[in-house]
Amino acid sequence: MFVAPLLALVAVWAVVVPLFDVNPRIFPSVASVANAALDTIRDGSLFRHIGASLLRVGLGTVIGVVTAVPLGIAMGVSPAISSFLTPLFRFFSVLAGIAWIPIATLWFGYGFGAIVFVIFNAVFFVVAYNTLLGVSTIPMTIRNAAASLGAGRWVMLTEVLLPGALPNIVTGVRTGLGFAWRGLIAAEMIATNVGLGYMLFVARDFYRTEVIVLGMIVIGLLWLLIDRLLLVPLERATIERWGLVRRT
Amino acid sequence: MNLVLKSWGAYVRATKRWPIIATIVPFIPVVALWSVVANSGMFPRAFFPAPVDVARTFFALMYKGILPDYLQDSLIRLLTGAAIGVVLGIPLGLLIGSSKWAHRACWPILLFFQAIGDIAWLPILLIWFGFGLTTMTFVIVYTVLFPIVLNTVLGVESVHRDLARAAQSLGASRMRVLWEVTLPGALPNIITGLRNGLGYGWRALIAVEIIVGTSGIGFMMFDARRAGSTVEIILGMIVLGILWYIVDAWILAPIERATGQRWGLVTSS
């Protein structure tokens, strides 16, 4: 069901390109993209680029989430502190991602460190801000209810604050990863010599449109897989079942 | 104790009267801390400038007219792209949303093209259009378009079928139903889409200005990076942050709330 329209699109592409005799330096044929895929798979360069990109995103995201969630919860516990800190984190979360590329490359030099830093800060600020929002939207009565049933600090954290903020945390991870993924591609075009962004950008120098299109398809598929197989099911399993916030 | 309470009371009353105070005051300790760290000599000043340096650069660049020019360039690019994205995106979304068939056929394609992401288009766009305004505009339009289309489709579907039926039984034609019922019903979602789209859009613009680089805030920051001038990079980030904070928190979010909450439609944050 989901794949059929995409296959139809590929069919149109396969028909249109030879029909109008499109210059391969403008747009590649299906066959040449398939060949490029086979070649890059055979010489291992495709997986090297994918691996490099995923490692950066994975590392930056894990560090970002692991640091942002506890911080966000700690800040959100007291209503006075959270309302004071909200504008600050909102500021940094609207700035998160690509705008940090220039300073990141200056601080860390071109390469791995700068890129992971850009990913990290895209995820960190957005997740921290959303966690902060999430904790502060847990109704006080629910926290009171837990306290009057005998919950101490630890139980309050694990059984009330964390699950209560989870919808916002998941939203934050989704948004932050969206920024991070784009930041990754941009940073790889600017600041490295391996990764999907680099693969695209270097192919441009040689007018290798089939490699560019291959790279775009890989980027699109990877993101679809991350979003639909990881993030959307997580949202469904928690938020919708619990009848908390529903979003698209 | 009493003095603390009194001044806290004064602060709360002041923020009630001028809400902007509650937005600005939290930044005071951050800037102070930044100032202390920068002046402590922990990092070289050229590497980690103080707030005073940034402020001085700000006034210098304002005086020379560079900052206003670049800011204007960036904003015009963003607005042009966003306008085209809205003009294309809403009708497309309405079209796809009002037919089950079109929805089923287009949804996966929309998701896929959104997933490719704006910036990945840059290399092939550079081949097609070269380094220039067309490339930049294309990227922005692309970024803004998909969130708007996807959200418009969702918005159209969230409009209760009885509303359209009610309008029809009151004598409205298909076009009238679209204009009077479907569009306003989908509006909260459309605005959410616009807000998301612009959020991605200005980031894409920065990336494009860095890579295509002739003018604009992104160009200014990356040019400064080449010259090793941290001060201008940080200035650029602060300008972007403030600008985007204002646009998002004071324009887009209130509109989103106004349409969604005023009409009692369900929208989340």
Next chain:
Amino acid sequence: MKTLSLKNLQKTYFDPYAGSQVTAVHDVSLDVEQGEFVSVVGPSGCGKTTILNMIAGFIPYSGGEILLDGIAVNGPGPDRGVVFQSFALFPWKTVLDNVSFGPKIRGVPKAERDRIAREYLELAGLSHAADRYPNELSGGMQQRVGVVRALANNPAVLLMDEPFASVDAQTRMTLQEELTRIWQQRKPTVIFITHDVPEAVFLANRVVVLSKGRVLDQIKVDLPRPRVWDDLMQDETFKRLSSQVLQMVRSA
């Protein structure tokens, strides 16, 4: 034997908008016997919810004392169960996990706490809903869960803050009858806050009328139990007591 006693309880707080101290509760003294059902009524702003929040330990008190079995109350604790007007069920826990939450914190093993929870769900006629999430239940059912969740923790007092104010009139009457039935079976000590006078009289052994942060008067309710609306609606004593309390509240 008295369980809970409030002595010259007082609450003042600093209102940042007014920039001055505000007194919500002036001077309230009240003793509650073990197994007694006390309703507290009064117009809005009379301080009844503030008093309940102080007994629950959600907010500190500024003067006087609150003693539970002779020990001063300090912060929220499992010895005082609370039923909230907004239900305050944990949306991320099933009904069963909501009810077994208190025993779980006390360290009761899983099999045992599930047995306790199921027993209480049975008491409220909710056995079929054990594995549902709160948002899948109606308001009336959610509040039944709220009541047994508090009871399952075996508190010394049960504090109820206008618990039936946000359910429809039909359901409210059913819930009131169920509550009197459960009370007769378990005999918990209950403090029930409400602004609905017939409800207060219907449920209680004693009705306390509050006004402007003070106890205005108290009335004993010696109606026979079990109480059902079909009988009491026509009952002369019930009508007399209700109008008596209503008059006090309106003059307050």
